[in-house]
Amino acid sequence: MALLPLCHRDEIPDGAARGFLPLPEALRRVIVVRRGQRLDAYMDSCPHYTGGTPMAWRRDAYLNGDGTHLACHAHCALFDIDTGDCVSGPCLGRKLTRVTLTEDQVGYLSVPAHVAGCAARKE
Amino acid sequence: MRIIGPDYLVFGVDDLEGAKTYLQDFGLKPVQLDATGWLYEALDGTGVVIRHRDDPRLPAPLPTKNMLRQQVFGVEDAATLDVIEAEMSKDRRVNRLADGAIEFQDVLGFELRFQITTRRELNMPAEKINAPGAPAQRGPNELGVWDGMPALPRSLSHVVLFVPDIDKMVEFYTRRLGFVITDILTGAGPFLRPAANDDHHTHFFIRTPAYMQGCEHLAFHMGGPTELMVAGDRFTRKGYQSFWGPGRHKFGSNWFWYFNSPLGVHFEYDADMDKHDDAWVAREAPNGPEASQMFLLQWREKWAPGGGPEGGPKG
Ligand code: FES
Numbered sequence: 001m002a003l004l005p006l007c008h009r010d011e012i013p014d015g016a017a018r019g020f021l022p023l024p025e026a027l028r029r030v031i032v033v034r035r036g037q038r039l040d041a042y043m044d045s046c047p048h049y050t051g052g053t054p055m056a057w058r059r060d061a062y063l064n065g066d067g068t069h070l071a072c073h074a075h076c077a078l079f080d081i082d083t084g085d086c087v088s089g090p091c092l093g094r095k096l097t098r099v100t101l102t103e104d105q106v107g108y109l110s111v112p113a114h115v116a117g118c119a120a121r122k123e
Numbered sequence: 124m125r126i127i128g129p130d131y132l133v134f135g136v137d138d139l140e141g142a143k144t145y146l147q148d149f150g151l152k153p154v155q156l157d158a159t160g161w162l163y164e165a166l167d168g169t170g171v172v173i174r175h176r177d178d179p180r181l182p183a184p185l186p187t188k189n190m191l192r193q194q195v196f197g198v199e200d201a202a203t204l205d206v207i208e209a210e211m212s213k214d215r216r217v218n219r220l221a222d223g224a225i226e227f228q229d230v231l232g233f234e235l236r237f238q239i240t241t242r243r244e245l246n247m248p249a250e251k252i253n254a255p256g257a258p259a260q261r262g263p264n265e266l267g268v269w270d271g272m273p274a275l276p277r278s279l280s281h282v283v284l285f286v287p288d289i290d291k292m293v294e295f296y297t298r299r300l301g302f303v304i305t306d307i308l309t310g311a312g313p314f315l316r317p318a319a320n321d322d323h324h325t326h327f328f329i330r331t332p333a334y335m336q337g338c339e340h341l342a343f344h345m346g347g348p349t350e351l352m353v354a355g356d357r358f359t360r361k362g363y364q365s366f367w368g369p370g371r372h373k374f375g376s377n378w379f380w381y382f383n384s385p386l387g388v389h390f391e392y393d394a395d396m397d398k399h400d401d402a403w404v405a406r407e408a409p410n411g412p413e414a415s416q417m418f419l420l421q422w423r424e425k426w427a428p429g430g431g432p433e434g435g436p437k438g
């Protein structure tokens with residue numbers, strides 16, 4: 001399986017999220033959230049509207065003010081960081097698209113190549 | 124009833140510092156109201172008030188997580204406040220405040236406040252264009268664009284609300300507050316303007332389930348399409364996230380560019396909206412990509428042809 005590199009795990013501060021374009025021409029970023037040693041990754045694509053839309057309000061600003069949830073800053077949707085489930089807001093009942101992270105022996109993270117062409121919300 | 128439109132919108136936010144930075148970068152000017160509240164104003168004094176969501180000075184929150192707390196409407200005169208007070212007192216509680224403003228909830232529980240408008244009259248030219256066949260708007264040596272040209276929001280233009288019961292809402296704003304429907308996007312909802320405002324819309328209602336009730340976006344008028352593009356380009360370069368646009372809507376003819384925000388609503392730059400009077404007959408079109416825009420563009424990094432093959436132009 002072809003992999004695309006994102007970053008080293010230390011480039012994501014504990015308790016924060018960052019967005020990475022897996023390729024310069026990719027349709028959507030991949031969001032990586034770090035809590036302690038745990039990393040979760042999702043497509044930067046809110047499931048509220050068909051096609052999915054970017055969720056941050058500024059580069060890398062993906063969490064709500066309290067840092068407890070991933071948030072879509074288009075209409076206040078909140079998502080559980082563990083599962084990607086929408087827990088409040090317009091896309092209640094839908095979820096973020098999880099991305100499989102691969103980590104090498106020294107902590108470099110990569111994602112499957114197909115995510116570079118991925119934008120659409122999963123129906 | 125001489126209602127002009129929204130003077131400002133009040134939000135209770137969870138990220139106060141983020142919201143302050145955002146509003147300033149968007150082009151609004153901060154005015155500290157008291158120890159815990161800030162007004163971010165456009166050139167005419169309309170704008171957005173923010174406080175932390177736990178601030179006791181805020182009106183009660185909506186049952187949803189939406190951060191909108193109150194819409195503050197400006198009216199022309201004290202007589203209008205009296206008429207609204209009398210009308211609303213028929214079936215709901217109205218608070219008359221020390222400064223003469225009145226507060227009450229609308230039919231779906233949105234908090235409203237009406238006051239004699241605080242907006243300042245603006246006296247500045249619209250964007251000028253030159254075209255064959257028409258007198259030049261810019262004289263000799265007058266430039267259309269330059270580095271550092273101003274591109275600041277001039278006035279709070281409109282508010283879009285997610286509403287669970289659109290029929291009740293339309294009846295309340297038209298019959299009880301004298302708003303006029305200018306156009307309807309079937310499946311979404313109507314555009315409305317109040318009696319003392321000739322803009323195509325100060326409000327647009329979108330039909331949604333109850334768990335979405337709140338503000339969808341708010342918009343500020345710019346001096347013209349070029350100012351809109353310049354402001355949006357600068358905002359994008361600062362790292363803010365475009366949501367939709369730039370483009371030009373069909374109903375209202377206004378140019379648009381929407382951005383995500385830490386207030387959980389979109390902030391829109393708009394420009395060059397249609398004006399209407401009571402002779403206008405509302406149009407209706409099915410909501411969708413075709414009806415909602417004349418054209419849609421997307422921002423990209425500056426690029427220019429160059430660096431091509433030998434003998435071609437050099438980059
Ligand atoms: S687009 Fe994400 S909540 Fe509406």
Ligand SMILES: [Fe+2]
Nearest residue numbers: 281340342391
């Ligand atoms: Fe708008």
